[in-house]
Amino acid sequence: MNILGVNAHHADAAACIVRDGILVAAAEEERFRRIKHWAGFPTMAVSSCLDEAKLSLRDIDCIAINRNGRANLVRKFSYVLSNRPSVKLLTDRLHHRRQWAGAAEQLLEAFPQDHFAGRFMHVEHHFAHLASAFYASNFPESVAVSVDGFGDFASAAWGWGSGTALSLDGRVLFPHSLGIFYQAMTQYLGFPNYGDEYKLMGLAAYGAPSAVNEVRPLVSLKRDGTFRLDLRFFRHHRESIAYEWSGGEPTCGELFSSELEALLGPRRLSNQPLTDRHRDLAFATQAVFEEAFFHFLEALSSRYSSDALVLAGGCAYNSVANGKIVRRTPFKKVYLQSAAGDAGGAIGAAYAAWHRTGGERAAPMAHAYWGPGYSDEELAACAAAHQSALATEKCQVRQFDAEANLFETVAHAIADGQVIGWFQGRMEWGPRALGNRSILGDPRRADMKDILNLKIKRRESFRPFAPSVLREAVADWFEYDDDVPFMMQVLPIKPDRRPKIPAVTHVDGTGRLQTVTAATNPRYHGLITAFGRLTGVPMILNTSFNENEPVVCRPEEALDCFLRTKMDMLVLGRTVITRNLRKTDTARDADALIKA
Numbered sequence: 001m002n003i004l005g006v007n008a009h010h011a012d013a014a015a016c017i018v019r020d021g022i023l024v025a026a027a028e029e030e031r032f033r034r035i036k037h038w039a040g041f042p043t044m045a046v047s048s049c050l051d052e053a054k055l056s057l058r059d060i061d062c063i064a065i066n067r068n069g070r071a072n073l074v075r076k077f078s079y080v081l082s083n084r085p086s087v088k089l090l091t092d093r094l095h096h097r098r099q100w101a102g103a104a105e106q107l108l109e110a111f112p113q114d115h116f117a118g119r120f121m122h123v124e125h126h127f128a129h130l131a132s133a134f135y136a137s138n139f140p141e142s143v144a145v146s147v148d149g150f151g152d153f154a155s156a157a158w159g160w161g162s163g164t165a166l167s168l169d170g171r172v173l174f175p176h177s178l179g180i181f182y183q184a185m186t187q188y189l190g191f192p193n194y195g196d197e198y199k200l201m202g203l204a205a206y207g208a209p210s211a212v213n214e215v216r217p218l219v220s221l222k223r224d225g226t227f228r229l230d231l232r233f234f235r236h237h238r239e240s241i242a243y244e245w246s247g248g249e250p251t252c253g254e255l256f257s258s259e260l261e262a263l264l265g266p267r268r269l270s271n272q273p274l275t276d277r278h279r280d281l282a283f284a285t286q287a288v289f290e291e292a293f294f295h296f297l298e299a300l301s302s303r304y305s306s307d308a309l310v311l312a313g314g315c316a317y318n319s320v321a322n323g324k325i326v327r328r329t330p331f332k333k334v335y336l337q338s339a340a341g342d343a344g345g346a347i348g349a350a351y352a353a354w355h356r357t358g359g360e361r362a363a364p365m366a367h368a369y370w371g372p373g374y375s376d377e378e379l380a381a382c383a384a385a386h387q388s389a390l391a392t393e394k395c396q397v398r399q400f401d402a403e404a405n406l407f408e409t410v411a412h413a414i415a416d417g418q419v420i421g422w423f424q425g426r427m428e429w430g431p432r433a434l435g436n437r438s439i440l441g442d443p444r445r446a447d448m449k450d451i452l453n454l455k456i457k458r459r460e461s462f463r464p465f466a467p468s469v470l471r472e473a474v475a476d477w478f479e480y481d482d483d484v485p486f487m488m489q490v491l492p493i494k495p496d497r498r499p500k501i502p503a504v505t506h507v508d509g510t511g512r513l514q515t516v517t518a519a520t521n522p523r524y525h526g527l528i529t530a531f532g533r534l535t536g537v538p539m540i541l542n543t544s545f546n547e548n549e550p551v552v553c554r555p556e557e558a559l560d561c562f563l564r565t566k567m568d569m570l571v572l573g574r575t576v577i578t579r580n581l582r583k584t585d586t587a588r589d590a591d592a593l594i595k596a
Contacts, residue, residue: 017198125151207283225299
């Protein structure tokens with residue numbers, strides 16, 4: 001049975017193919033459109049997944065969509081009758097519902113040569129989130145939790161997974177939402193773009209707890225473990241908020257009300273400098289979010305008497321909170337798949353459709369490499385096709401037959417302070433670069449963060465970089481010892497190890513961990529092993545292969561990024577492209593940039 005899962009007409013539009021319960025391909029539309037968080041119908045992601053699975057649309061038995069307009073219908077009508085929101089808010093919601101309800105017509109337009117004879121299945125938004133986490137995990141039983149902004153009139157949901165069965169046992173309904181709280185505070189602090197919450201999370205580490213009591217009134221905790229917003233400080237429940245989901249970059253109008261500025265002071269504009277007050281408010285936002293989040297998880301742990309948790313939804317990208325779950329709640333085992341947000345709803349809907357037919361559980365998701373891939377031969381051909389552009393930049397191109405020689409060459413370059421573009425195999429599923437579409441650097445260099453921000457990333461100086469660590473070495477470096485393959489948890493680095501890896505150690509002594517195994521990514525594991533032998537440090541600094549754009553998808557995009565930045569080396573499979581720099585040029589260039 002071939003199932004096409006779709007997240008459409010929302011940010012992070014995405015598609016996947018599940019064949020007989022086994023995920024075979026998954027990709028987000030933004031990687032093909034080259035627009036961050038692209039919202040609309042994911043025709044290019046669908047096409048890519050069909051190609052990877054070697055299928056056409058006529059081979060698909062079911063299309064599963066992670067929306068169900070009938071979900072919570074009675075509560076929707078009850079809310080409208082009781083609260084009388086603006087007419088524009090209601091008409092906007094109806095228009096959005098019609099957009100994703102027209103999937104059949106959109107598929108016909110996109111694939112006129114293919115006749116789809118299967119059926120459509122609409123899966124409630126939060127059930128799709130729960131399914132994406134539980135069915136991808138290796139837990140035979142667990143509590144399943146979804147927390148985000150909103151979907152199908154709910155902002156959070158929970159249930160119980162056992163074997164092939166998954167229940168949705170409760171919800172937090174509109175208008176109360178931890179996702180809306182965090183997004184509103186992100187906007188208030190001068191980060192207006194969709195998806196900017198990770199900036200607030202990074203900034204929070206630089207703040208102090210002075211403003212926590214000022215922010216705490218925005219969210220109240222209920223005895224049953226759920227939460228409520230003080231709606232005086234928000235607009236989403238009574239006014240039409242400008243959203244753009246029809247195709248292109250998603251936008252979201254202002255969520256906070258004037259009462260929030262009366263409480264906390266004037267908002268920060270995006271062009272204004274960050275002050276200690278802003279850092280403290282970021283700290284307070286993260287602290288209040290964590291109070292509500294852990295209160296919620298504590299209650300669910302007691303209700304189900306389980307120490308295993310699977311987590312999804314947009315708020316599951318709060319890697320700082322995720323890293324504290326084991327310390328702050330009774331849960332001792334935690335699983336998050338690599339695309340925990342709305343893109344992941346595509347695989348959740350597909351898994352739900354499979355199990356509703358009585359299908360068996362397949363192997364858990366142990367890696368994230370589900371996107372389009374390229375062979376070493378294809379990558380070498382790409383480099384050859386761009387020979388004139390590389391010659392203009394005075395680049396040297398080398399081919400490596402022996403992987404051991406490749407690893408040694410690249411490991412020495414990283415140890416010399418060079419910045420490496422690393423492009424291998426199939427693209428990652430989810431927002432994190434996990435060793436196939438990555439930019440790599442030396443975690444031992446205190447100036448590497450500045451080098452990357454100035455030479456390539458061109459982003460805020462407070463944003464941290466992550467370590468990719470050999471799985472077998474985690475316990476030697478972190479106060480933790482478990483699999484974290486998708487870079488979804490920020491965890492304490494051992495105090496005596498922190499001075500040795502300053503480039504990946506946050507200001508609070510933590511790091512956003514990615515564990516790497518030979519079984520899931522042998523080439524990346526081989527490179528880190530070579531670097532560990534050379535330096536005694538079994539990890540590499542890893543950041544996404546991009547420059548204020550979606551992560552690169554095709555080798556041509558990797559080459560373009562390499563050529564327009566000051567990257568030192570590009571590795572396309574076994575093809576290595578280097579700028580003809582003397583060994584000391586990189587350090588001199590970095591010093592000049594930092595002084596500038």
